[in-house]
Amino acid sequence: MTLRENDPESVGGYRIESRIGTGGMGVVYLARSASGRAVAVKVVHTRYADDVEFRARFRQEIAAARRVSGAFTAPVVDADAEAARPWMATAFVPGSTLSQRVEASGPLDWPALRRLGTELAEALREIHRAEVVHRDLKPSNVLLLEGGGDDGAVRVIDFGISRAADSDVRTQTGMVMGSPPFMAPEQFSSPHEVGSAVDVFSLGAVLVYAATAHSPFEAENAYLAAYNTVHGEPELGQLPAPLLPLVSACLAKEPADRPTSSEVLAALADLPEDLTAGEPADEPVVEPSRTPVAVASEQTMALTPNARQAEPKRRRKVLWVAVAASVAVLGIGAAAFAVVTDEPAPSVESYDALARESASGGGASAGWQPWHRALTADGDGTQMSIGSSCTPDALGVFCTSEQVALTRLDPATGAVDWTKPMSRKQVSGFSVREPVVHDGVVFTNSTDRSEGIEAFDARTGERLWQLPGPLGEFHSLSGVLLVHLDKLGDSDTARYAAYEPRTGKELWRHELTSSSVSPFYEGPKGTLYADLRGGAGGIARLDARTGRTLGKVTAPDDGLWLATVHDGTAYYARWENDSGVSADFVVQDLTSGRTRRIDFPWSVEPEAPPLVQGDTMYIFDYGNETLLAYDVKRGKPLWSSSRDLRIFSEPAYYEGRLYVTMPDTSILALDPRTGKEISRTDPSFDTAGRSFEELSPSGVPPLLVGDVLYGVSGPGVFSVADVS
Incomplete structure (x- = not known):
């Protein structure tokens, strides 16, 4: 992506060459160090620079990314959470995302699918061992390296909403932390009480996407996808038969009913490398641990109420009478509000x-x-x-x-x-x-x-x-x-x-x-x-x-x-x-x-x-x-x-x-x-x-x-x- 007029020429001494992408939190650039090393530099949006809570979350992202740097993640090279616009540089990973690969070439064949699942499960195992929950595992956050390699063909990126188990950073009120339709049910119903089981659920959804080119809770919009995730059954399509028991276990509604990332890795390792010789006589069945997953409890952003302040605080405005027919919304602050009756007001x-x-x-x-x-x-x-x-x-x-x-x-x-x-x-x-x-x-x-x-x-x-x-x-x-x-x-x-x-x-x-x-x-x-x-x-x-x-x-x-x-x-x-x-x-x-x-x-x-x-x-x-x-x-x-x-x-x-x-x-x-x-x-x-x-x-x-x-x-x- 070409640079725009207001893009920086350099960040933290790294020379900016082009845009890689943009998201809700910031812009990611391809940049070069003084020695010529390629890095991916994430620079947060200006609107968040003065947000104390966001800076705390960005520090958390940096710490989480450093904590889990390994064979299946992009290691952190440099960062500055105190800069005018906070930024973080990671090693540049040449390749395409899983979503780009599937959109261009269709579903993965069995060997590629098995390797993808195995490496993602191993990445999650290391992330969870570091006591971090990613919370946004989805096809666009899975990078496939050009040509693969002995050290793995997969990299998990973007720890922007991840959470360390011992972190006390509060979640910004109203943020839907994740990306429907790859989120676990508890991320919708109990967003402040999620643990590593959400990543296992997302892994199951990603495997369905890689095998069928659609998520198991596909819908025409994010809201209906969320509804399907909480209340509906997954659509598994033409998922290869050996994967059905494992993926079904990963997509269990209750977190305690899902296997751990280590159990998923072990089950995938037992699957045949080639399906052309016929189905295995005994398909491995995952028996998830009945011990509840240790939940990294996430506090809400408290709005301290009193008897006259029990209502949302962001924009206490009463506009519904100031404007002809006023409006409606759900969010954190009582602002403009309109009731339109069946007869014109x-x-x-x-x-x-x-x-x-x-x-x-x-x-x-x-x-x-x-x-x-x-x-x-x-x-x-x-x-x-x-x-x-x-x-x-x-x-x-x-x-x-x-x-x-x-x-x-x-x-x-x-x-x-x-x-x-x-x-x-x-x-x-x-x-x-x-x-x-x-x-x-x-x-x-x-x-x-x-x-x-x-x-x-x-x-x-x-x-x-x-x-x-x-x-x-x-x-x-x-x-x-x-x-x-x-x-x-x-x-x-x-x-x-x-x-x-x-x-x-x-x-x-x-x-x-x-x-x-x-x-x-x-x-x-x-x-x-x-x-x-x-x-x-x-x-x-x-x-x-x-x-x-x-x-x-x-x-x-x-x-x-x-x-x-x-x-x-x-x-x-x-x-x-x-x-x-x-x-x-x-x-x-x-x-x-x-x-x-x-x-x-x-x-x-x-x-x-x-x-x-x-x-x-x-x-x-x-x-x-x-x-x-x-x-x-x-x-x-x-x-x-x-x-x-x-x-x-x-x-x-x-x-x-x-x-x-x-x-x-x-x-x-x-x-x-x-x-x-x-x-x-x-x-x-x-x-x-x-x-x-x-x-x-x-x-x-x-x-x-x-x-x-x-x-x-x-x-x-x-x-x-x-x-x-």
Whole structure:
């Protein structure tokens, strides 16, 4: 692979010649030492350089790779985990990966297959003797040397997620550690408690792939492959008969039922070198040890909870009311969250009605044309700074930052229509919140930096009313503006008030005790749901205009996060040991109080609550940048987007399609039944050479108004025609 413009010329004194490949953690280069020795240099991505936990994991990778250097692994030559961009150099192994070999030439013949299995088993035996668990053995991590040799034809590479048995480095929350469909079931169901048995399971899967050109749990996407691994039986295809007992034992669901790597090696050594003379009279059968494999227990990344912080922490934003129809996802942080009902939500209706006032050409405003606007600071202060928070709306795109209190971008051209300046007063702990738009009124942080609220006419920019700060969160639900009257603190007791959006008239005020940071959810026909767990208990239904309690049901225990409420049903995520990742949901009927549980084949990061549409729940797995679809009624997964696709925003649902923003600032339309791509817009920004920080996933889903899409991403905001 040719070098790119921003690739380094040298790393640690090694001259870079070309790219070998790239992955989630970094880039691997072919390089030369001063003496001309060829090495493979792995350089971690810039986005991880300042991550203390990642540096700890990279040190662990270096230590693990050095610990197991031997005949069947690539030895470590040099490394620097403290460099600005940490790196590690290993001996360069000329050859191709097992996946490349099978793709080019098809399944291996018996002699090559037997040799592959024997050498992989011996490599795993040495790795496990060094008290290391690889955890990501797959065809692309198995190198086949050109011409083989007396010292073996196989090398096991990439110890990026391996773990030493005596390591205390914690696993990053939400990371799916491995590569479906070659992972063991416990890597999905109990990712923090895996031992050497996972490598034996992967070895069995790799042998099936080498013999048949497919994994034993093949599926059209990684999510279904994971489901098959946990719940299904392996597809062994035309696996040679002598291997069937051994591979079946390796693929046992329970770790204790699998043989050890030493037992696998012994069984493979007993197999005939040539099958042409006929099948052996007695096939060797592996009798796995019944002693449970010593599990290298891996701690979760603890998110220390208290009574008011039991919810995910990464991006505590309440966007679902700020944007037309909000979205859903699973990951580690309660962020933007949207519920789209079977009937269009009132906010969507109001957007479309407002758009029709000036409609021209099928829903686009008069004079509309595609536009994009970078959010960079300039001298006159009319643009936002990087990191601005923007909310698209039919009346415009409304942005705020620490420099500018509120700016309206014209929805037709993207030009700055009006701006409300922010006070230059220095305030400790001041933070920006996304503008909230409701029926032609936009709500934002007060311009005096007091952390109060100001309401402006979305068309003219006229200030309508204000509340002095400091105040907590605010959002529009069921036709009222709900305001947390206290700043977020450690107290369980909180005061909330509801205001008429356009006049600012206070409608009611309540003091309540709740373990939820955001206890209110939109209900049907002018009602609200209040999560009162931690106080009076249960989920209460309120009249949004009067605050009067209309009913209440007993809720599940306080250890669950109420992720979303849709169509009279509550969806709770169950955190794994307060880690911020979830492997199951509890679903509750808010009329009868009945509950049931739905399981996922792996633990996911609810970066925002799920988007529910009919009987389907769409989940944005922030940690893996994938979108998952789950049939709630039948309790089964439907599809997931490929992790190679890299979904970069929460999803939105309009007119029978799902929309998501991609890293290159294009917008993708997906069939919600199958996850298949329907259409994709052209990118609005040139993202070549952009860092991860500039292209970070967005909490704002695309907005569709008529036939025009509005998107928000790291590089800026943009408007394009819907091509679906």
